[in-house]
Amino acid sequence: MVGTTVTDETQMQSQATVVPPRLEVAEARRGVDEDFDALPSQISVRHLDFFYGKSQALFDNDIEIKRNRVTAVIGPSGCGKSTHIRTYNRIFNLYRDQRATGEILMDGMDLLSPQTDLLDLRRRIGMIFQKPSPFPMTVFDNVAYGLRQHYRLSRSELSDRVEEALKRSAIWDEVKHKLNEPGNALSGGQQQRLCIARAVAAEPEVLLMDEPCSAIDPVGTAKIEELILELKSNYTIVLVTHNMQQAARVSDYTAFFFQGRIVEFGPTTQIFSNPAQKQTEEYITGRFG
Amino acid sequence: MNGRRSQATERGAGGAPLGTVAQSGRKAPALRHRSVARRKAVDLIVKVLAWIGAWFGIAVMAFVVWEVVVRGISAISWSFFTQSTPQDVTSTSGGLANAIVGTLVITLVAAAIGIPTGFFGGIYLAEFGRNGRVATAVRMIANVVMGVPSIIVGVFAFAIMVKPVSHYSGFAGSIALAFIMLPVMARTTEDILNLVPNELRESGLAMGAPRWKVTLGVVCKAARGGLITGATLAIVRVAGETAPLLFTALSSPYWMSGLFGSGGFFGGPVANLTKTIYDLAGTPYPAWQSLAWGGALVIIVAVLGMNLLVRLLFQRGKEW
Numbered sequence: 001m002v003g004t005t006v007t008d009e010t011q012m013q014s015q016a017t018v019v020p021p022r023l024e025v026a027e028a029r030r031g032v033d034e035d036f037d038a039l040p041s042q043i044s045v046r047h048l049d050f051f052y053g054k055s056q057a058l059f060d061n062d063i064e065i066k067r068n069r070v071t072a073v074i075g076p077s078g079c080g081k082s083t084h085i086r087t088y089n090r091i092f093n094l095y096r097d098q099r100a101t102g103e104i105l106m107d108g109m110d111l112l113s114p115q116t117d118l119l120d121l122r123r124r125i126g127m128i129f130q131k132p133s134p135f136p137m138t139v140f141d142n143v144a145y146g147l148r149q150h151y152r153l154s155r156s157e158l159s160d161r162v163e164e165a166l167k168r169s170a171i172w173d174e175v176k177h178k179l180n181e182p183g184n185a186l187s188g189g190q191q192q193r194l195c196i197a198r199a200v201a202a203e204p205e206v207l208l209m210d211e212p213c214s215a216i217d218p219v220g221t222a223k224i225e226e227l228i229l230e231l232k233s234n235y236t237i238v239l240v241t242h243n244m245q246q247a248a249r250v251s252d253y254t255a256f257f258f259q260g261r262i263v264e265f266g267p268t269t270q271i272f273s274n275p276a277q278k279q280t281e282e283y284i285t286g287r288f289g
Numbered sequence: 290m291n292g293r294r295s296q297a298t299e300r301g302a303g304g305a306p307l308g309t310v311a312q313s314g315r316k317a318p319a320l321r322h323r324s325v326a327r328r329k330a331v332d333l334i335v336k337v338l339a340w341i342g343a344w345f346g347i348a349v350m351a352f353v354v355w356e357v358v359v360r361g362i363s364a365i366s367w368s369f370f371t372q373s374t375p376q377d378v379t380s381t382s383g384g385l386a387n388a389i390v391g392t393l394v395i396t397l398v399a400a401a402i403g404i405p406t407g408f409f410g411g412i413y414l415a416e417f418g419r420n421g422r423v424a425t426a427v428r429m430i431a432n433v434v435m436g437v438p439s440i441i442v443g444v445f446a447f448a449i450m451v452k453p454v455s456h457y458s459g460f461a462g463s464i465a466l467a468f469i470m471l472p473v474m475a476r477t478t479e480d481i482l483n484l485v486p487n488e489l490r491e492s493g494l495a496m497g498a499p500r501w502k503v504t505l506g507v508v509c510k511a512a513r514g515g516l517i518t519g520a521t522l523a524i525v526r527v528a529g530e531t532a533p534l535l536f537t538a539l540s541s542p543y544w545m546s547g548l549f550g551s552g553g554f555f556g557g558p559v560a561n562l563t564k565t566i567y568d569l570a571g572t573p574y575p576a577w578q579s580l581a582w583g584g585a586l587v588i589i590v591a592v593l594g595m596n597l598l599v600r601l602l603f604q605r606g607k608e609w
Contacts, residue, residue, distance in 0.1 A: 091491050096419075122497035133492040136511040146496045195492070202496065 036253075036267070042067040042206055042236040043088060043111075048102035050083055050092075050260075057083045059260045061102070065206070070228060070237045072251030072268065074244060076283065079257040081240045082130075085208045087111075088238070089125040090118055106206075123150045126199030127208040131215050132191035134183030134198075139175050142183040142194055146202030165201035168234075169193045170227050189220020196227065206236045213246065225250050244284055248272050256280045357585045364583025374542040374565060378574050385584050387544045391459065391560035394545065395538055396528050398463035398554075403470030403527075404520050410471065411478020416490075416504050428479075431472035440532035442468050447536035459545065459559030462538025466527040473526055477519035481512045514603035521599045525592050531563035540564035562588055 043065040050058035058080045065071050073081045083092075090111065092098040104111040111121060123146070135142050143162040147153060153161065162179075166172040171193040175186065183194055192212055199207060209228070213221040228237060228250045241247050247254055247268065254271040256264045256279070264271060264280045275281045368384045375383025410427070418424025446465035451457055485508050493503030509516060527533075534540070539558035546552035562584050569581035 089495055091495055094487075094491060094494060096421075119497045119499060122495055127492075127495040129488050129492060129495075131486070131488050133486070133488040135489070135493065135507050136513075145498070149496060149498050149502075198496065 036064075036066070039066040039069070041065065042106065043238075044103075044105040045087075046103040046105070048084070048087060048100060048104065050080070050087060050101075051099045053097040057260050058087075058100075061260075061262050063255055063262055063265055065236060065238055066253065067236050068232060068234070069252040070232050070239055070250055072247035072254045073238065073240045073257060074242070074247050074254060074283075075257030075263075077242065080260040081242075081257050082210050083260075084257065085127075085210060085238050085240055088206070088208055089122050089127055090116070091122075091127065093118065119149075123202055124204055125206040125208060126202060126204035128192070128195055128199055128210065128212045130211045132188055132195055134186070134191050134194055137183060138180050139183050139186070139194060140179040143197050143201050145198060150202055161201060165197040166194075168200055168231070169197035170223060170230070171197060187220070189216045189223060192216055192220065192224060193227065196224070196231075200231070200235075204235065206238065207231065209237060209239045211240050211242060213241070213243070221246075244272075256283060258283070354589060357582065357589055360579070361582035361584075361586030364579040365586065369580070369583055373544055374560065374569070375577065375580075376542050378577075383576075383580065385562065385565060385580060385587070387542070387560040388540070388562045388565040388584065389587065391538070391541075391545055392528070392562040394554060395459050395462045395534070395559060395561055396466065396524060398460065399466035399470060399527060400520075400524050402463065403467035404474050404523060406467070407471045407474025407523065408478050408516070408520070410475035411482065412504060412509070414475060414479040415482035416500075416508070428476075431475050434468075434472045435476065438532070439469060439530055440535070443533035443536040446533060451537060456551070456556065457537060457539040457558040458556060459538045459554040459561075462534045462559065462561065465533035465537045466530060469527050469530065469533065470523045474520060474523045477523065478516060481515035481519060482508060484515070485511050518599050518603055521595055525595050528592060528595075529563060529588050531567060534561055534564050538564070540568060 041064045045061055045063045045065075048058055048061040049056060061080075061084060063071075073084060075081050086092050087100045087104060088111065092100065100112055102112065106124070109116065126146075135145060137145075140159075140162055143165050144158055147158060147161055163172065163176075166175060171190060174190055175194070178186070184191065186194060192215075196207075196212075213224055216224065225246060228239065231237060232252075239247070239251060251268045253266065254268045255262050256271060256275075256277070258279055264275060264277045266276075271280060272284055275284065366384075368382050369386075370384060370389070371386050372382055372384035373387035374385060410431075414424050414428055418427065442465050446461050446468065450461035450464050489507055489511055490503060493507040494500065498506070538561055541552070541558040541560045543552060543560065545554055545559050548554050549556045551557040566581045566584040566588075569577040569584070572578065
């Protein structure tokens, strides 16, 4: 956690007291004077095109996702934000008529190649969805799902790691007495943090977040944003959001998508204070979208 | 600034004739009201029709149950559940125990064959085949088979299970019933799995779990209440079937004796409730007719009981 903190957990404070301090935090942290090109890339996307059946949804996307940074993906509805990040873990492969061409490189390997092992890829790249989707099992089993899937662990190691993941996802104090209750008995915001814990537990390198707060109330949103800032030190995060304040608050780099193209990509501060493209400016100032 | 404004004007003028009208200040004509009294009258008529329909259905059901209970209750006794079908008109004892056991065995074997097959068939339709050519064909065939009269299923089972070996068997009856259950279970499974939101499938796959694991461990688990209800309803659907058994299990006044041999499950006719009811009800002997009513009562109570049990067990499992 960077700088000032928000008194955490349980007692839900009013939104007014929670949000403003974070904005300051974000302001201070957002001043990015680092050398973009010198930072190690986690994922490099080159010439990515995407098709839903015959209709093309992404056009020639190029982007560098930097390691241990939060990259926000913004843009109006239907611009391809979600489609774009859904290519990173190849989740679109669930649907027959969806197809991606181009290259998505991670450690020099092309993720789009048919040789890629999807199970291992998805261990390395975790994903959080718009709607909290706890599995129909206990809180504990939810978090243990990925661990059991990918690692051989003794029972005590397993429960240590579950606890660790829940702590890292800032939800441990709220669920430590509810580990054996069904995951979908939690509140929406808690469910979403449970899903984050579930993804984090499997030790991924990248976390893809597809509008993780869109179904969450403001207090829950504040907690998740806080969490994103914390997780950044261990994971590379790609955050799709239609909430520009959120992008400004938590991200280091921002990509602006419009009609399937990446119109502009750069440090968040620059995108929001001095965008190079007219379309970007119009969008972030709320004139369209 | 200028550029933007001209763009906006262009859009408004080109795309929205309504806006132009509004701008010119022309007033829309006053709205004429529709008769409230008429709407209320129609509302009342529809309500009454629905009410009559509902109560007519319930009344007929209640009448059937009442009649069966009144006539059947007197046949229910200890010997009813312990003795086999009487063969001697003069004997005062006799029960339906052999038929109850036979029906249980035939139905359970049918369920053991029909439910898993239908379940996996439904998984194929919902999860893997989806809108592919094979799945579309399978789905259509399942719909057709569900509409086939059960006596035809009986004749079919007779042709493949009875004719070649030249004897009836309880197993042939199970096959006939399983054949009826299969499409019911497959389509029910498909419908229920389709209710599970895709986010859950994606979340499972996004955890790096293989497809089968997500399907069985997450999707089916989320839908388990509906799946168990579906399976129970499939059993209930065939538990009272008579026609498919006419040509297959036939019936028998004796106890089923083991598996093979002329009295066994695989070897010969097996007593069952529905056919026995049919046989006993057709006799001129009041005591036997009474047994038939008793058998009818047992079937109704069992079917009703299973329905209620499922409802009670899965009342809260309605999330999906």
